[in-house]
Amino acid sequence: MKKSGLITGSISVLVLTICFVLISPVFTSKAGALTAAYLYLSRIQSNINGSSATVEYVLAIDTAQTIPSGGTVTISFPDGDDAGWCRTAGSLTVAGVSSSTADYATTNWAIDAVMPTSSSLTAVCAQGAGVSSVDKITISNVGTLTAGTTYGVKITNGSAAGVIGTASAAGEHDVSVEAKNGATIDSSTFGLYLVASDTVVVSATVAAVPSVTCSISTSAVSLGSLYPGGSYATVNHTISTTTSTTTSGYYWASYGAGDGSTDAGLYKSTATTYLIASTGSGTIGLTGVNAEGFGMTVSDPDAGGAATVPADFSDGTAGTFGALDRTVAGAQLILYQNGAQASAENATITYGARAGTSAVAGSYSESVTFVCGGYY
């Protein structure tokens, strides 16, 4: 009896061994690691509760092997974070995405295509409870995931129950992502770092003090050639002013240097010296017979608005220019405005000069100083 039992047992073991050898290849698990995966969180702050503050997940995965259609993709969070990532269990909103902010172009960490679906993607969030039970998000009805293609999917709060958030503790949290269809499984685990606060508050105070900005379009202008007894020449540039709304207004004044003693005007400082003078006040007409002189006009920047150009510098007669005086003592107001000027306002300064028949050949220059300021 004992011998027959031993034989029966041996035969049974042999049969089972043969069966195992024959059948076992059918149950071989094709498990591997994901080629690339990332989980992008729209907020990296810990303890996002999903209601007063919300978070979106974008998952990008590239499998090492093709996962057949109809499988699932599961995101598993650490065991100690129960109900942190899945704030309220239930259906989530899920949609394939073709790109994300975290894409690293030309690498596997850039989404190539939206996550395919065998019918319609669904996602469910389940809460862990206690040891060996973790928060999980499972995406179902996933289409064929081809190896070498990075697929993207975005998960947000569901329209009803499902609410996602972040773990309550700042620091690193290991997250596992698994793409699976039957025994074909690719998975990876990576760390995700949460910070206590992901928002930087930038504060500034706009001072209520008055301000003024004054600009001149060029620091030098050329009148070209003047011909003794010829006509007058002109050249222009612009001046521009902006003020804060608290400024009472602005003003521009100007004066020349001339020959350093008698008058402002274009001066030839080398021998034989000569001054094409500006007469210090009033206007200078350069159209008369053998007229000679130097002056300037200022255009009204807002034609009838608040800005005003004094009469001497706004004479509209062709060939008539306002006369400049010499040195700071002779500074004359050329443009002013009572009231603020919020946007830059330009006025054109036109210089006019004419050389009389007695003018000496050579280079002439004048240094015009513009004084700008805000009213006090």
Add this chain to the structure above:
Amino acid sequence: MKNIHTNIFKGIFVLLLFFCLSFVLSSKTYAETSLSIGTAPTSEKLKLSPGQKYNGELIVWNLTPKAITYNIVVKGFRQIENQPGTAVMLTDTEESKSLYTATNWTKASIEKIELIPNKNEKIYYEINVPKDATKGEYTVIIAFISESEEKLTGSGATTTLTLGMPILIQIGDEFVENAELLKFTTDKSFYEYPTLTFDTRIKNLGDTHITPVGEIVLSNVFKQEIARIPFNPNNQSILRDNTGNYETLWNLGTFLTKDKAIVLGPIKANLVLTYRTFQPGFAPLTSEVTFWILPWKIILIAVIVIIATVVIIKVVRKKRRPVVQNQYSPYSHPLPR
């Protein structure tokens, strides 16, 4: 063969000539630099005591794309003639004669600054009021004067930009605030439309700056108020021993106010302004001016239209009369039955 060589040499010569000329012409051009400077605040009004130290700051910036160097100058300042609220630096001669400049008390942290484009720069200054400083209002300006880099090769003008922050410093407590109204007029006494400018000139007779404010009240021939115009709404000040011209623009744009008061005929303008900081109502400056508003062109056209209408009506009536008489004419055809 010789001709071919000659032509080649001629060609090379012409090319070289053009090459050299291009250098001659280009030497007359020069790079133009724009200038810009902004400052905040635009002025300071301080009240200090003898022996007091005051530390202040101002911010400057340059909005051009190129760095510009500015010299920082501390000097006394004066008002541009008759222009309240303006400031130009004193000349050295004026400075030496002026009794009320705070130039020697004031020191800027630097004397020169290169303003990098689009960057705020903070300039510090310190005012040390001497212990023996006498009562009065002292002035000083911290001015920024652009350094000119341009060298003209032909005839023309170079420009310098100056911007400053004037500081008015009152030493002591009791100041004499006194002013005289020299002028309150309109440039004409007759206007077609209610658009005009009031010219006011005030002389500061006190020992501190004044900031006159008030109203110009306009009323029509029926003594109805038609407008109330603020005077000096921007608070421009007149320095001591100076006069200030103020222009007040009135542009109603209609001959009827919102209260249905008519803006035609003789209009009376009453100026009432105050300038004292303590009990301002005890020393108002008042004046009155009358001017006419009459849109004579419109009235003339209306009269012509009325006359023309009357004439046309009369002519038409006159022409109709014979027609009426013709009804009884023996040549008229009887109406068909």
